[in-house]
Amino acid sequence: METLFIYIAKSSGLIGMFYIAYYFLLRKETFFTANRWFLLAGLFTSVILPWIVFTTIVWVEPTPTDFDWSRIPMKPVQEESFEINWYLVLAIAYITGITLFLVQFALDFYNLNRVIKGKTTHQQADHKFIDLKENIAPFSYFNTIVYNSSLYSEAEMESILEHEKVHSEQYHTIDVLITRFFCILFWFNPFIWLYKKAILQNLEFIADSEATKNISDKKAYQLTLLKITTHENCVVLTNHFYQSLIKKRIVMLNKNQSKKWNSWKYALVLPVLVAFVFLFQMEVIAKEKNQSTKIEKSTTNDVDVYKIDKNTTEAELKEKAEILKEKYDIKTTFSKIKRNSNNELIGLKIKLQKGKEAETVTEVNSSEPIKDFAIAITKNDNGTINIGIVTQDSKANDKLTLSNNVTSHNIHISDDTHIFIDGEKSDKTEMDKLDPKDIATVNVNKNNDSQEIRIITNKQAKMANNNNIYINDTKVDQNELEQLDQEKIVSVNVNKDGKTIRIVTKNGSYNIDSKDFPAPPTPPEAPDFKMKTPAYPPLPKAPKAPKGDPMHGDQKAWKEFDKKMEEFDKQMKKLEPQMEAFDKQMAEFDKQMEPFNKEMEAFDEKMKVYDKQMNEYISKVEKENKK
Known part of the structure; x- marks a missing residue:
């Protein structure tokens, strides 16, 4: 966990470094496209570079290992004191923050989808246009451009659409989503929020710069920017025609292009990255020569x-x-x-x-x-x-x-100790005759007031390995069987071949094969259908209506649309017999399903009874186990 927090700290520091470099060196330059890639590269460098570690191995003389370990005293028992795990506290706070921002992101995405979903779209080249009636600021989301044409004149709409087309064609939505993702991961870092603002501003500068190249009246474009400031209804996760930086946008529109030689400023970040690598990503490893790792x-x-x-x-x-x-x-x-x-x-x-x-x-x-x-x-x-x-x-x-x-402690064997060898009662004399190499296990148990020693020889252990022993449906070995308190045994079952022994104790669970175990009902089999599920007949594609309305729109386009609609109606009439045949097939299919549906209803009733029996059985087992 400590490694994770070190990584997060390094990434946060790099994000701050890239933002400071942009703010003091590049913010006032008109290299808008280059600035876009610089800012994005800064984000990805911040998460990738801390993973890269350069190692250097230095060989040193081995440390003397003639220390006398036997002189070290054995320390007494020490109780551990309570200590707050601050890494765990920080991890909980970090995950909580991520969760809250993810919820906010989901709500923003839901609100955006609610605005776009179900609306009439008009396709033009690679763009989709949605003309809403709500008082909402124009925006673009990937190749979808949303606006309210009733709020603007024709010239203003031209400026707005040219601006949003630039956002769409250059995939600025991806930049917005990437920035939002980094804000979720580094929500605690104030630089990431400034970074996000810088990226969004630069995207607007790009769109303004490219849009004015296709508009003859640059002054009218700036007036449109001022008019849009009255509309504050903005949808997040999108590129807005209006952002709260109108003054900066107008200043950048009228600013002279930066000289190309100013691009040397981008290279200034490289020495800082190199310094970061040497300070934090270089690891020197000291290895001893001819190390010996023997016991x-x-x-x-x-x-x-x-x-x-x-x-x-x-x-x-x-x-x-x-x-x-x-x-x-x-x-x-x-x-x-x-x-x-x-x-x-x-x-x-x-x-x-x-x-x-x-x-x-x-x-x-x-x-x-x-x-x-x-x-x-x-x-x-x-x-x-x-x-x-x-x-x-x-x-x-x-x-x-x-x-x-x-x-x-060594065990003292008293005269009243009960000694068992391979399950048969023996004495101390027989135990002393055993060769220690022939002993597999020795267990000392205290049963009431007497002491027991149970010895399993290698021969008996080998034979026990061929048997399957189960205590309360759990497979055990001979050693665990020997330690079992015989007073707790309820039943012992041995199968015919003598290779499987099943033991149930007072506090154990009962075998699943008990006579009281309820039997589940058998589900009905699906009928053997003589016919497959009928397929819906293919319908012709309806023609798209042209823009505008029949009275004021493109009359030629509307006449062509009327002809296509007549053809569409003819095709639909031809399909009427197929539609009637489909309805008859569906009725026949439903008829075949009726017996199966009745059987399923009866099966559901039996399952309710089975569930009730299972609950009673489980309650009975729990009561038996508590005895």
């Missing part, structure tokens, strides 16, 4: 040490776990292993467990490589074993929580 042990007989450092591999972790299991019967689990780009350990969770007597868990999660630490095993004079996590210095590893010491 390191203490030179004394009282302490065994298993060292772990940032370069320890998964294979070496597995080797350590196997040795601890074989020598001390300590189950060691390594999980949540995380590495950086240099394959160094930055995250690791260690769980050490000695039967049911002792357990300790240690976890590290950081963006930096872990510091050296070790699993230390000490043997006391009384036969007890201490397990702990230790580090080289007294300060310990600030990325690791010092784990609790755990102690495993």
Whole structure:
């Protein structure tokens, strides 16, 4: 999570840098199209460059590893204090902000769609024109141009349409959507909102500059800009003919073209980007020569040490776990292993467990490589074993929580102890005769006031592996079966071949094959239709009406339209027999479906009964489980 926030901070800084460069160097220049690509390039550079890291490897002499781990004291149990995870708090705030702005974006898109959807459009070349009656400012959205022609004169409409056509032809809507997307991602950064304003202003400068090239009266165009200022009804996610920058637009229209040599200003951003890379995207990695990652042990007989450092591999972790299991019967689990780009350990969770007597868990999660630490095993004079996590210095590893010491005691066998070997009762004499190599598992249980020792030999364990044992419908091994409290057993079922054993306990779940389990109803089969679903006859395409009305519009176009409509009516009359045949086919199809529909209704009623039976069955099982 820390890495994510560092990335966001770098991207935000680059966005601010590009905006400052535009504001002080390019804002007053008339390189409108070049400014457009500069601003867009700034956004994409801001999100891509922080991902690029240049690494340099420096080889150093290996650190001496003759430290006497056995001299490190095993620290006592320490309770963890409550600490606020500020990264989590910031993440929640960040995601909340994104969610709110996404909701706002969805509402804006809905409002835009409501304005455009269902309206009559007129196609002209690559543009679609929508003439509304609402008092709304002219705007364009991709190739759709929306306006209210009743509010403007013919000359004013010419200026407006030329302006909006530039927005449409140059795909300025894409710029608007990209900017909006960045505002959602970087909503907390004030520069992104200034950046958005700069992009929208520059798009208007582009449209004004290109539109005036096709209009003879430049002064009339500027007067149209002033007239549009009275209309404040604007639709978001679009390019407006009117933005709140009329004065700036008029100034830029009358400004002399910038000299070409001023384009050198664009290159000034390159040294800043290079400085950013050298300051934040260069990583120096120090690697030791001839590193050895073998298991390191203490030179004394009282302490065994298993060292772990940032370069320890998964294979070496597995080797350590196997040795601890074989020598001390300590189950060691390594999980949540995380590495950086240099394959160094930055995250690791260690769980050490000695039967049911002792357990300790240690976890590290950081963006930096872990510091050296070790699993230390000490043997006391009384036969007890201490397990702990230790580090080289007294300060310990600030990325690791010092784990609790755990102690495993030797078991004293009293005379009244019940000993079972492979499920049969035995005694201490027979147990002493066993070769330790032949023992698979040893379990010590306390049953009421007496103590039990249950031993499974390798031979019995191998035989048990051939059987399928289920306790409360969960498959278990022979070891778990031996530990089961016999007083809790409700029933034991063995199948004919003797290879499957099913046991149900008092607190367990009942088998799904119980006689009380309700049977679901069988759904009806769909009828074998003699006919396919009838297809609707193809209809001729109706001609489009010309612009204007029949009285004041293009008379020639309207006469041509009338002829096309007569032809359309003739074609529709020819289709009347096919339409009648389609209606008859649909009636026949519905008739065939009637028996199936009745069966489905009956099936729905049976399903209601089945649902009721299932609820009663589940309630019964829950009551039995609580007993």
